[in-house]
Amino acid sequence: MKPVFAKILEGAEITTFATKDVQRPFFSTEFHFHSACQMTYIVESEGKRIIGDNISNFASDELTFVGPDLPHVWHNNNTNCPETGLAETRVSRSLALYIEPKLTIKLLGQFFQTNKIEAFFLASKRGLLFRGATKEQLKQKLKEIVKLDYGFKKTILLLEIMELMLFSAEFDYLSSAGYTHNYSPVDNSKIDRIFKFVFNNYTGQIQLDQVARLSNMSKHSFCRYFKSRTQKTFVQFVNEVRVSESCRLIVENKHQITHIAYACGFNSLSNFNKIFKSIKGVTPSQYKSQIR
Template sequence: MKPVPAKILEGKENDVFDTKIVNSPYFSTLFHFHEECQINYVVKSEGTRMIGDSIESFSQDDLILVGSNIPHVWHNRKEYFIATENENQAKSVTLFFHPDKILKIISQFGNVKTLADFFQLSKRCMRFRGKTKLQIKTLLIQLADEVDVLTRLNLLTKILQILSETKEYDLLTGAGYTNTYQLKDNDRMDIILKHIFNNFAKEIHLEDVSEMIYMNKQSFCRYFKSRTQKTFVEFVNEVRVGHACKLLTQEDYRVNNLAYDCGFNSLSNFNKFFKKFKGLTPREYRGKYMSSSVRGHNL
């Protein structure tokens, strides 16, 4: 799945910012990147989210900031693609803004170091939580519905101020991540990633995937790691662990079923990879999530 360059703001709001509401059977964008930063709020939907070298499951109430020129895609679970046109199961509200152009405008009124530092940090990409998440999603929805230009500017300013001051976020991409995708790449990665996202709960054979793009195993492994900065096995198991994290947030889910429901062939193998990617055991992860949920309800 090669990321393609996208022109988001051309001809809109003087090329500085704009909003977009998606309400459809499924999210349909390709793996892509653009100069604009992007704040994406998932109102309804679930699947796998890939941003840079981060692979996680997503569901409703997911609020993410993607930095400038970081490849990304939200890919729904395969059952979404058999929905009829009347079954809108995927809804999101997104704000796009050009960081350099915003800094140039605001610099005419004062020091922009805090905001510039935040834009630099945003290239690590962020998942927001707590009061920040509530504030941003509320302002984001208001901004998407607003037509008055001055009111839109005011809402944008409030969002940027909250973002530049908050500590309620988790960084998604690795500190050393860089966008290594090249435009000369063909569509082979599209085929590979969609196959993994749709079939991670089953056994996926390296030979089968390499044959899909007419490569031998050795060439495929080199190609895949050069694009994703992960081995094929690491990538597939990280997708599975991401799905496991989503299941662990469901109170009625039985942890004993977790390994096999996520595509692992043994409980010990699952526990090993879960601890590797998350730094916690599945039960510790669930306990941490449940305790944080209780604190959230008490705020």
Template sequence: MKPIFAKILDGKINDVYGIKVVDAPYFSTDFHFHEECQLTYKIESEGRRMIGDSIEDFNNEEIIFVGSNLPHVWHNSQQYFSDSTPNTHAYSISLFLHPEKILDIFHEPENIQKLRNFFQLAKRGMKFNLSTRKEIKPLLLKITQATEEITRLIVVLEILNLLCQNKDYVLLASPGYTNNYQLKDNDRMDKILKYVFDNFNKEILLVDAAEMTNMNKQAFCRYFKNRTQKTFVTFVNEVRIGHACKLIAESDHQISEMAYICGFNSLSNFNKFFKLAKGVTPKEYKKMLIAD
């Protein structure tokens, strides 16, 4: 799934921010990146998201901050695209911020170092925890309801102040992640990532993925690793482990059942890749959730 470069505030030279509300049956964006930072509050929906090299399931009431030029996509679970589940819904609010234009508002450089550091850190993507969500949510809703520009701008600055002061977050992309995608790439990556997101619970063969992108296996492996900084097999297993974490947190399935539900062909493989990805076994992970 190739990330597309998107111009968010194009043609609005003086604008430092923009707001977008999605209220639809499902999210339909492609894997993309843009110069603007993006604060997204997923009010209603579920599925899988990829931010840089981070792959996780997402649910309702999630707030993510995506830094400048960091590739990202939210892709709904398969039931959102099925006629048999007509009541599915996707609802989100996104605040787009142009980092350089925000910084230019302030005339004393020594007073904005904290904000500059925040924008730099956000290039890995940030997932905010419950306490921050409770503060940010009403402010984002206030922006969508405000009728005066000055009111919206004040709220935007209030949100930025909260984010800069806050330490209650998890960084998503790995420390060494860099965006290796090129605008001249075609839609190969977009096609293959969405294919994995929709079929991770089934057998996925490397040769089939290569054929989907009109490459041989060796060329596909090089292409995929160069852009995602991980092998295709690792990527597929990370998608499966992400779904397993969701099942452990939300269901009463036995660990042995989860292995096959998530697409692993054996319990031993499931345990092996789970510990590789999370640093603990599935049973240990479940105990950690209960302890919390």
């Protein structure tokens, strides 16, 4: 999938930071990146997200911080009404804070040393998932800052948010330490629809020649292109999507492991156990025991 370069803060009254309250039936499924850092709090929605090379489920009350130029996307689940079988009308809502790191460092550098801020922005290039008390404090301040127009109080809240992040250890890295992307603003969109196709069809068999045709490429060309852009094979990507969904179902604790394996597109329980352990480091049963 092509990540589109987006100039988030261009044209704003103050280009150092900006806020947004997003309310729509579905979040944008466009894979993109931008020079601004992005804090996102999911008020109401669920689905799958990609941040760098991390593929995970997301749900309401999640708070992430995506560093500069880190590709990302939130893709909502398809939900149908049990009575009619038709797509349900829901509102997906998120609150976002965008911070331009270079300009922020330059401005704050006039008041104090910015070494810690620079280190934080560098670390955030892996994507951060906040938890615990820090998440609770950040989301409250994010709710406040989104309501305000640009001004003195809004700037104070920005500094308070940054201070909370800088001195907290209550977060997990999302993307792997060695992740770098090879996308550019002019990168073509040959596999843009492949991500969506996998998200919507991972429960069944996905043939490589099928997705290659969708992107108008030969199997060999598609595999090479996909690996060069994502740093993983297409098979690895599909398996990560399936394992991510299986983790969600295991947490729900409504189905047996065997049912989950076939529901997520695996053709055998042994294959599911093998792939799950290679990605998560434990077997599905061990994972279930850990979360319980």
